[in-house]
Amino acid sequence: xxxxxxxxxxxxxxxxxxxxxxxxxxxxxxxxxxxxxxxxxxxxxxxxxxxxxxxxxxxxxxxxxxxxxxxxxxxxxxxxxxxxxxxxxxxxxxxxxxxxxxxxxxxxxxxxxxxxxxxxxxxxxxxxxxxxxxxxxxxxxxxxxxxxxxxxxxxxxxxxxxxxxxxxxxxxxxxxxxxxxxxxxxxxxxxxxxxxxxxxxxxxxxxxxxxxxxxxxxxxxxxxxxxxxxxxxxxxxxxxxxxxxxxxxxxxxxxxxxxxx
Numbered sequence: 001x002x003x004x005x006x007x008x009x010x011x012x013x014x015x016x017x018x019x020x021x022x023x024x025x026x027x028x029x030x031x032x033x034x035x036x037x038x039x040x041x042x043x044x045x046x047x048x049x050x051x052x053x054x055x056x057x058x059x060x061x062x063x064x065x066x067x068x069x070x071x072x073x074x075x076x077x078x079x080x081x082x083x084x085x086x087x088x089x090x091x092x093x094x095x096x097x098x099x100x101x102x103x104x105x106x107x108x109x110x111x112x113x114x115x116x117x118x119x120x121x122x123x124x125x126x127x128x129x130x131x132x133x134x135x136x137x138x139x140x141x142x143x144x145x146x147x148x149x150x151x152x153x154x155x156x157x158x159x160x161x162x163x164x165x166x167x168x169x170x171x172x173x174x175x176x177x178x179x180x181x182x183x184x185x186x187x188x189x190x191x192x193x194x195x196x197x198x199x200x201x202x203x204x205x206x207x208x209x210x211x212x213x214x215x216x217x218x219x220x221x222x223x224x225x226x227x228x229x230x231x232x233x234x235x236x237x238x239x240x241x242x243x244x245x246x247x248x249x250x251x252x253x254x255x256x257x258x259x260x261x
Contacts, residue, residue, distance in 0.1 A: 007072040007073070007074045007075070008072075008074055008075060009064070009070045009071065009072070009075045011064075014057070014060065016053055016056060016057040016060070019049075019053050020050065020053045020054075020057065022049075023046055023049035023050040023053055024046070024050055025046075026042065026045060026046035026049060027043060027046025027047050027049075027050055028046070029042060029046070030042030030043030030044070030045065030046045030047075031043050058217060062221060062226065062234070065226075065233075065234065066221075066226045071231075071233070076231075076233050079233055079237070080233065080236075083237045083240060083241075084240075087240060087241065087244050090207075090244060091244070091248075093203075094200070094203070094204075094248050094251075097196065097199055097200040097203065098200070098251065098255065100196050100199075101196040101197075101200060101255065101256060101260065102255070104116070104192040104193070104196055105196075105260055108192075109192070111191075112191050112192060112193070116193070116260070117193050117260070117261065118190075118191045118192070118193055120186075120190070121185075121186050121190060121191065121193050121194070122185045122186070123193075123257075123260070123261035124180065124184075124257060124261065125261075126253070126257040126258040126261055129176055129177075129179070129180045130180075130253055130257040130258075131253075132176065133173050133176055133177065133249070133253075134249065134250070134253050136169050136172055136173045136176070137169070137173060137208075137245070137246050137249050137250075138246065138250075139169055140165075140166050140169035140170060140173070140242065140246070141242065141243060141246040143162045143163075143165045143166040143169065144162070144163075144166045144215070144238075144239050144242050144243070145239070146158070146162040147159050147162035147163045147166060147235070147239070148235065148236070148239050150162055151222070151227055151229065151232050151235060152229050152232075153229065154228070154229045156222075156225075159222055159227075160219070160222060160223065163215060163218060163219045163222060164219060166215055166242070167212055167215050167216055167219060170208055170209075170211060170212035170215065170242075171212060173208055174205060174208055174209055174212070177201070177205050177208075181198075188202075196256075197256060197260075200252060200256060201252060201256065204245070204248055204249060204252055207245050207248070208245055210241075211238070211241050211242045211245050214237075214238040214241060214242075215238050215242065217234075217238075218234060218235045218238045221234060221235075222235070
């Protein structure tokens with residue numbers, strides 16, 4: 001390994017993949033126990049183990065990129081393609097939810113009265129919290145682009161300000177969505193409308209929380225001077241993911257909240 005004659009990164013033996021697999025298995029088993037026996041202990045143990053492993057795995061990856069110099073141009077090229085393919089898989093993941101929504105709404109079954117939304121469902125007003133959340137996410141897309149340009153121009157202060165603002169907007173979005181769910185007049189058990197609404201918007205909400213965490217890690221790394229104007233793919237990957245979350249929300253707002261109501 002010390003005398004390698006190539007520019008690729010052959011990763012060291014790591015315990016995190018196998019431990020991560022077991023911790024996720026514990027978390028999902030705990031989810032089943034939570035849903036059926038109403039006991040959350042195993043789920044919380046699995047979640048804590050998963051979070052600890054995520055932290056240590058990302059820590060090792062950051063060390064490889066920043067201090068060991070293992071992320072050469074060829075490695076970064078592979079990381080870029082990996083992120084592109086991952087986001088492509090996420091797009092197809094959400095396509096399934098949109099497919100389900102449009103199938104249910106364009107040809108509503110006789111069991112729900114052949115109308116959409118079904119009788120008894122009071123949908124959200126699209127010009128209230130959903131419109132505010134749309135403005136918040138579009139604004140966060142602007143601030144994350146501001147952060148990207150600041151990093152490329154080696155403007156340390158501007159990058160910290162813009163990244164912090166993006167994270168705050170992401171947290172604000174999640175708080176408003178949680179409030180919206182608490183005020184909802186229907187649940188995930190209320191016909192095809194409730195199922196498709198909460199599956200689509202709920203998974204998007206999870207993606208917002210993941211993206212916010214991703215950006216928070218980038219903020220910590222930027223505060224520790226891990227990024228340079230020409231070597232900051234960790235941030236670029238977070239920015240790509242955040243823009244993907246923005247675009248998915250625009251489709252959700254137009255189809256589920258505005259047209260679907």
